[in-house]
């Protein structure tokens with residue numbers, strides 16, 4: 001069975017901020033946490049950190065600068081003996097004109113994911129919202145949707161699975177009761 005992905009409130013808030021800050025541009029960052037063990041079949045995402053060293057070509061195309069990539073590899077090696085571990089990356093797919101963001105992995109995303117060989121990749125859809133609020137809720141496909149301020153967010157997390165000796169991304173079930181409770185409490189207040 002595929003592991004689920006438990007996300008701490010702090011990590012989810014950090015990803016919301018990162019996505020929110022640069023909208024309508026794309027954000028990039030990475031997540032830290034704990035891998036599944038024989039006893040518990042889930043990833044625990046404890047932290048999410050934005051990347052500042054970015055090179056933007058278009059709103060929808062953003063890359064780490066070469067220097068950031070190099071430093072990140074070093075950082076990853078240095079923290080490797082410790083916990084929490086680097087589990088993977090996150091990036092946003094902002095709306096484009098009137099188009100709602102697609103939260104599936106693009107061909108480029110899949111290519112990068114396979115090349116990097118990380119455990120997890122988060123894709124966060126963000127679009128503007130005219131009025132009202134939507135409560136945060138886990139969807140039937142395991143993703144997480146809700147609104148924050150005047151934006152709709154859609155969190156998806158993928159892992160690579162072996163499909164007839166081809167690697168393909170599969171969406172994992174998100175578990176985040178504490179974060180959902182806190183986000184829904186914010187909505188009741190404002």
Ligand SMILES: [Zn+2]
Pocket residue numbers: 091092093105106109123
């Ligand atoms: Zn993407």
